[in-house]
Amino acid sequence: MSTMTKQETEDLIQEVLEVYPEKAAKDRAKHLTANDQSVEKSSKCITSNRKSLPGVMTIRGCAYAGSRGVVWGPVKDMIHISHGPVGCGQYSRAGRRNYYVGTTGVNTFTTMNFTSDFQEKDIVFGGDKKLAKIIDEIEMLFPLNKGITVQSECPIGLIGDDIEAVSKTKAQEHGKTMVPVRCEGFRGVSQSLGHHIANDSIRDWVFPKSEGKAFEATDYDVTIIGDYNIGGDAWSSRILLEEMGLRVIAQWSGDGTLAEMENTPKAKLNLLHCYRSMNYISRYMEEKHGIPWMEYNFFGPTKIEEALRKIAERFDDKIKEGAERVIEKYRPQWQAVVDKYRPRLEGKRVMLYVGGLRPRHIIGAYEDLGMEVVGTGYEFAHNDDYDRTIQEMGNATLIYDDVTGYEFEEFVKRVKPDLIGSGIKEKYIFQKMGIPFRQMHSWDYSGPYHGYDGFAIFARDMDMTLNNPCWDAITPPWKRGSSDIAEAAE
Numbered sequence: 001m002s003t004m005t006k007q008e009t010e011d012l013i014q015e016v017l018e019v020y021p022e023k024a025a026k027d028r029a030k031h032l033t034a035n036d037q038s039v040e041k042s043s044k045c046i047t048s049n050r051k052s053l054p055g056v057m058t059i060r061g062c063a064y065a066g067s068r069g070v071v072w073g074p075v076k077d078m079i080h081i082s083h084g085p086v087g088c089g090q091y092s093r094a095g096r097r098n099y100y101v102g103t104t105g106v107n108t109f110t111t112m113n114f115t116s117d118f119q120e121k122d123i124v125f126g127g128d129k130k131l132a133k134i135i136d137e138i139e140m141l142f143p144l145n146k147g148i149t150v151q152s153e154c155p156i157g158l159i160g161d162d163i164e165a166v167s168k169t170k171a172q173e174h175g176k177t178m179v180p181v182r183c184e185g186f187r188g189v190s191q192s193l194g195h196h197i198a199n200d201s202i203r204d205w206v207f208p209k210s211e212g213k214a215f216e217a218t219d220y221d222v223t224i225i226g227d228y229n230i231g232g233d234a235w236s237s238r239i240l241l242e243e244m245g246l247r248v249i250a251q252w253s254g255d256g257t258l259a260e261m262e263n264t265p266k267a268k269l270n271l272l273h274c275y276r277s278m279n280y281i282s283r284y285m286e287e288k289h290g291i292p293w294m295e296y297n298f299f300g301p302t303k304i305e306e307a308l309r310k311i312a313e314r315f316d317d318k319i320k321e322g323a324e325r326v327i328e329k330y331r332p333q334w335q336a337v338v339d340k341y342r343p344r345l346e347g348k349r350v351m352l353y354v355g356g357l358r359p360r361h362i363i364g365a366y367e368d369l370g371m372e373v374v375g376t377g378y379e380f381a382h383n384d385d386y387d388r389t390i391q392e393m394g395n396a397t398l399i400y401d402d403v404t405g406y407e408f409e410e411f412v413k414r415v416k417p418d419l420i421g422s423g424i425k426e427k428y429i430f431q432k433m434g435i436p437f438r439q440m441h442s443w444d445y446s447g448p449y450h451g452y453d454g455f456a457i458f459a460r461d462m463d464m465t466l467n468n469p470c471w472d473a474i475t476p477p478w479k480r481g482s483s484d485i486a487e488a489a490e
């Protein structure tokens with residue numbers, strides 16, 4: 001339960017909106033709400049997946065980022081060409097810390113940047129020939145790659161290059177999978193459409209080729225979908241599933257391979273961690289191949305136990321017993337973590353602003369440590385994400401969609417959380433305000449945070465950040481006298 005009443009939260013939203021021109025205030029009001037658990041459908045109280053307003057500081061990424069950076073990038077034995085000018089690939093290279101096993105540059109390529117480095121002449125005369133040449137060069141220099149994806153940056157769609165034709169020709173010539181991805185950055189309103197486009201490209205260019213391929217199936221074959229192995233997340237999840245007796249035949253896409261993707265339509269159950277980025281392909285496999293899918297949450301012991309039991313319900317007694325065995329095995333481990341850190345973190349209040357599944361999935365892990373999430377929001381959610389969030393958040397807590405830099409700062413000044421979890425663009429602003437901050441996109445260079453092993457690291461990191469004595473050396477503006485603020489502004 002928030003320390004603010006619903007009326008206070010609503011008043012705060014109105015106050016923050018006052019600074020905007022009328023039209024902008026009206027638009028932004030639809031994206032901000034005081035949580036009400038009695039609302040069944042979030043569309044009644046919040047609007048999402050709309051274009052950001054020109055002039056406000058949005059933290060969103062583009063469709064290219066959603067495809068290259070999220071869905072496709074971690075597939076480690078394929079080479080992903082950032083097709084267009086050099087910057088898009090270079091500035092996004094390796095930022096998400098998708099861990100993988102392999103020899104970089106020989107049989108794995110995740111942290112490398114391959115780009116067609118468009119110049120003016122490519123824009124004027126087209127880049128198809130250059131793309132074909134690059135693919136040939138890649139085949140010569142990195143022959144152990146299992147396939148290539150062409151990740152379109154903005155100009156490709158504008159000049160009308162035929163990346164599909166080039167991919168088809170080169171796939172035949174080299175006998176490999178080549179996937180053209182029409183994820184130009186200008187498409188859609190955020191990285192979210194990039195996820196969808198990337199999912200569709202797997203459906204259209206990967207699955208048809210794997211039909212009829214030999215595969216020795218078992219009754220316990222599952223996949224991990226939507227875990228990008230940030231700091232090793234998928235590994236600390238996979239061991240739990242395997243210990244309970246399941247066989248993980250594919251990881252999408254952290255530390256994943258093309259062969260695993262091809263095997264996925266043979267699974268008995270698709271386990272979906274990041275619903276937002278991978279629900280499309282999961283739904284497709286359900287419709288086309290009859291494979292059920294279910295969401296699960298591996299953040300914090302309470303949610304992990306719940307998830308393990310729910311997963312086990314889909315299988316026989318052997319797996320159900322396996323789940324109970326895993327739960328019992330790890331109980332002393334996580335209890336020791338809670339005993340150590342809960343007294344240091346109890347009662348602390350957190351505000352989150354992240355993407356994908358985190359604004360709702362991490363709440364349980366904080367609660368296991370006695371903390372409360374008093375504000376949360378998504379960069380690129382749709383309303384089905386908010387439907388899933390309403391019940392996780394306390395009544396009257398703040399919910400903000402595509403929050404602007406200004407709004408987030410004002411909310412923080414008024415709510416005064418003890419900890420903020422958000423991205424790199426927000427990190428230094430809030431740290432300079434003297435507020436403990438964790439970068440929750442790539443776990444602030446730490447992790448994993450999934451699974452029981454991840455919970456121990458999560459708890460340590462939150463304690464290390466929150467109880468760090470450095471914050472006492474910085475006084476937030478609202479705790480200073482007005483003369484101090486005037487002095488700082490000079």
Ligand code: SF4
Nearest residue numbers: 062064088153154185
């Ligand atoms: S919006 Fe276009 S130019 Fe910018 S990073 Fe995305 S693909 Fe590149």
